[in-house]
Amino acid sequence: MPFHLCCSITETENIAQDQFSIVFDSVKLADFVKAGQFLHIACGDALTLRRPISICDTDKSLVKVVFTVKGAGTRWLSLRKPGDMLDILGPLGNGFDMKGENLLLIGGGAGVPPLLLAARQAAALPQFESVTALLGFSDIGKAILLGDFAAACTSVEIATDDGSLGRHGFVTDLLKYRLNTKRFDQILACGPYNMLRIVSEIADEYDIPCQVSMEERMGCGIGACLTCSCKTKSAGKEKYSRVCADGPVFSSREVVWNEA
Amino acid sequence: MKPDLTVNFAGVCFKNPVTVASGTFGFGKEYSSFYDLSELGGICVKGLTEKGRDGNPPPRIAETPMGILNSVGFQNPGVDLFMETELPFLKRFDTRIIANISGNTVEEYRRMAEKLSDAVDILEVNISCPNIKSGGIAFGTSPESAAAVTHAVKQVSKIPVMVKLTPNVTDIASIAKACEDAGADALSLINTILGMKINIETGRPVLRNNTGGLSGPAVFPIAVRMVWQVCSAVKIPVMGMGGITTGEDAIEMFFAGASLISVGTANFGDPKAPLKIKKGIDDYLIRKNKPSLDCIRGRLETY
Numbered sequence: 058m059p060f061h062l063c064c065s066i067t068e069t070e071n072i073a074q075d076q077f078s079i080v081f082d083s084v085k086l087a088d089f090v091k092a093g094q095f096l097h098i099a100c101g102d103a104l105t106l107r108r109p110i111s112i113c114d115t116d117k118s119l120v121k122v123v124f125t126v127k128g129a130g131t132r133w134l135s136l137r138k139p140g141d142m143l144d145i146l147g148p149l150g151n152g153f154d155m156k157g158e159n160l161l162l163i164g165g166g167a168g169v170p171p172l173l174l175a176a177r178q179a180a181a182l183p184q185f186e187s188v189t190a191l192l193g194f195s196d197i198g199k200a201i202l203l204g205d206f207a208a209a210c211t212s213v214e215i216a217t218d219d220g221s222l223g224r225h226g227f228v229t230d231l232l233k234y235r236l237n238t239k240r241f242d243q244i245l246a247c248g249p250y251n252m253l254r255i256v257s258e259i260a261d262e263y264d265i266p267c268q269v270s271m272e273e274r275m276g277c278g279i280g281a282c283l284t285c286s287c288k289t290k291s292a293g294k295e296k297y298s299r300v301c302a303d304g305p306v307f308s309s310r311e312v313v314w315n316e317a
Numbered sequence: 318m319k320p321d322l323t324v325n326f327a328g329v330c331f332k333n334p335v336t337v338a339s340g341t342f343g344f345g346k347e348y349s350s351f352y353d354l355s356e357l358g359g360i361c362v363k364g365l366t367e368k369g370r371d372g373n374p375p376p377r378i379a380e381t382p383m384g385i386l387n388s389v390g391f392q393n394p395g396v397d398l399f400m401e402t403e404l405p406f407l408k409r410f411d412t413r414i415i416a417n418i419s420g421n422t423v424e425e426y427r428r429m430a431e432k433l434s435d436a437v438d439i440l441e442v443n444i445s446c447p448n449i450k451s452g453g454i455a456f457g458t459s460p461e462s463a464a465a466v467t468h469a470v471k472q473v474s475k476i477p478v479m480v481k482l483t484p485n486v487t488d489i490a491s492i493a494k495a496c497e498d499a500g501a502d503a504l505s506l507i508n509t510i511l512g513m514k515i516n517i518e519t520g521r522p523v524l525r526n527n528t529g530g531l532s533g534p535a536v537f538p539i540a541v542r543m544v545w546q547v548c549s550a551v552k553i554p555v556m557g558m559g560g561i562t563t564g565e566d567a568i569e570m571f572f573a574g575a576s577l578i579s580v581g582t583a584n585f586g587d588p589k590a591p592l593k594i595k596k597g598i599d600d601y602l603i604r605k606n607k608p609s610l611d612c613i614r615g616r617l618e619t620y
Contacts, residue, residue: 061588099587104380106586274379279350280343281342
C-alpha cells in the first residue's frame, strides 16, 4: 500500500558529472521499502507527470535516491537543497525477490543505484553466503557508489566501455567469466534494455534464475493508466504487464524481449 | 451555510459534480488505497470493448508542455470480464458508475449497451478515441455516424446514454446536435486532441503509435471553449472535461455550461486531485455566497 508523503531533504550531492544523490527523512518509507521498489516524485508545478526514481539506500529513518539528469524533471530534482520538501508517492512496484545463498547483482549506468539496497538487504538475511556485484559504466567519470558496494558486497568487479576503470568492455562480459568460475543461485539485474536482454540470454544459457528491473515511460505509477507496458508471457500467452505495478522487477524468462 | 453540490444529471442523482475520467482511473482499485471512492460523484471506468484488447506497443506516454500524449489503445479485459471481476469492487462504493464503451461497428456498441444497461448508472458511448485504427473516432467525426451509434445504443439501453465527443472536428456543435436529435441523454467532452512528439536525437516519434491523444492543462482552454459551444447548441446536460486540475478550473467549466466535470490527467500528478477540486468548488460557492451549482451553471455573460 503506497503512501503519499511530503518529505524533508537532509542532504544533496552531485556525486559524479550528471549524477546526483538526495537523502530525505521518512520513517514510513525507510521501514517499508524493499530493494527494487521505486518512488514517484513530483518535480515542480511545470511538469504534469511525476518521475519514477529507484531507491538506492536506507539508513534508520533516512532514504537515499541516486539519479541521472536526463531532462526537465531530473534537472529540477538536481537543483533541490537541504530543507526543501519533496512530494513523494511510494514505495511503488514489487521489488526484488531475494532467494538462494549466493547472489549475483549486475548493474549498468543509471541502473546501478537500486542494486546497493539489494546488496544491503541481502547481506542482512541469514541464509546468504555471498553477494557479488558486477557494475558497468561508460567511463571512470560516471562510476558511482563504488565504496558503498565494496562495503556491502563480498566482491565487486567493474567494467567500463572505454577501459578507464576496471575491465575494458561491457559488464555482460564480466558476467560470463564470473558464471564460469562460481555457481550462483540468483541474478538480479538493472540497467539499459540491451544489457538486460543479454544478461537474460546468459542466465538462460547457465540456467540461473534471473530477475530484471524494467524501465518504461510512466504515467500514474500505481497501475491505473496502463501506459508503462512491458510485454510478458506466462503459460504461452503474451500480454502487456504494467511496469509500475506488476513490475518493475520481472523474471527474465517472463519478459518478451524485442529483437536486438 | 453548506452549499448544495448535488446534481441531477439526465435523471441520475450525483451527490457532487466531480467524476474521474475514463482511462485515467482504471477500475478504481489503485486509487482506492489513497481515499474512499465514495467521496466521488462518479467514476467513468477504463474504456471497454466487446472483446478484451491488448493495447498498443510501448512507449505509450510522452510528456509535453503542461500535458501528456498517450496511445494506450484500449487495453482492457472486455465487457464480460469487467462485469465479472471489476464491477463488484466498484459497486461497494456509494458513487455513480459510468461505463465507457467503444465498438468497431454499430452492432458492437448495441450488444455492449445491452449487457451493461442493468449493471451501471450511465453508459458513456465513446466515439472519440484517437488511438485505434478502426471504430472509435471514426464514428465521432461526422454527424451522421455519431447519430447512428447514438440511435442504436438508445434503442436497447434502459439507462441514460451519454455520448463522448472528440475535439478533432471542425464543428463540434453540429455533432453534439446530431447526438441530441438521435436521442442522447447527455454528452461528455472533450476526449483527447490528436498530437505528436518527436525525439530529435533519433528522428523518430516518441510514441510507438507515432501519434497520441493530448490531455492535461494544455488542452483546458480548448475544452472550455468546446463545452461552451456545445452547451449553447443543445439542451441535454454536459459533462465537461479536458485538463481540469483545480477547483477554479471546474468553476470555469460550470460557467461554460457543464453540469458535471471529470478529472483525468490531474490524477497522475496528485492522486487526491478530485477531492481537492471538490473542496475548491465548495470554497468558491461559499465565498460567492451561492447556495448551489445552479447559480453558476451556464451563467456566463459573454461579450
